[in-house]
Amino acid sequence: MSDAAEQLDALLSRIPYARYLGMRAELAGDEMTAILPFATHLIGNPTLPAIHGGVLGAFMEMTALAQISIMQGLTRQPRPIDISVEYLRPARPLTTYARAEIRKIGRRIANVHVEAWQETRANPITLLRGHFLLSPKEEI
């Protein structure tokens, strides 16, 4: 296992909320895919059924945090400043995948876009854009 993969495993296994959701991640070189297997406690709307919108927001937010952390080799987690989530399709009771793209990274702020999909990557179910603070000790 590469250093980055070990670091990613360590990062996710240390976040209680990531464990609670059941989130994992895989690395292919420097490309990370986050994976959220379906579980009944993730359902928001039981009649569809559909995964809760907040779960997807949280999953994509942590995908962005993990991507920044492995790219930057950060010892402390970045902190979200703002996120904007767009819901394109209902999230069905299936495994959800996400990939984050760092659009700009500066000394203090990273701009990250995340796409989440289920069966077909070309048909994303949700998108996230966010800004993250790289030195969490500092006040926003």
Added chain:
Amino acid sequence: MSNRTDSPKPGERGRFDWSPHAQALGFEFVSSEKAWATLKLPFREDLVGDPDSGVIAGGAVTALLDHVCGHAVMMAIDFMTPIATLDLRIDYMRAAEPGLGVFAEAHCYKVTRSIAFVRASAWDKDKGDPVATAQAAFMINSDSGRRGSGHPPEATSGQAGAR
């Protein structure tokens, strides 16, 4: 849902009990009135986002804000109908204090035939010092010919741009 179901009345618990994820996170009902809703997310160790600080995960606050916004929409319209989040924007002002639960209040300030607009804020100790604020838009079922028919929720998926 064979007949029309009315939305919860002010003060009634309403929608959040009905969602498995809301139950799993342990959302508590605080209050509601016409177009307004307040919920609480009690602190739990397994919802921590940063183990170094013990602060509740931003993602859990995201789920709370999404849910309280949806609740305010249900309080703003007169009948139960499937709704779907279109977009949700959240600004995180500061980290919640370690060990504290988070409250969130939402106001659905405008409803059109198909869209509801909502603002919300979340705080731990002082409502005037929020940890996060949110702005959201929801798709609501068009009531043209379907109102009260118990129309399958798939209709909402269709409107939200589904398959």
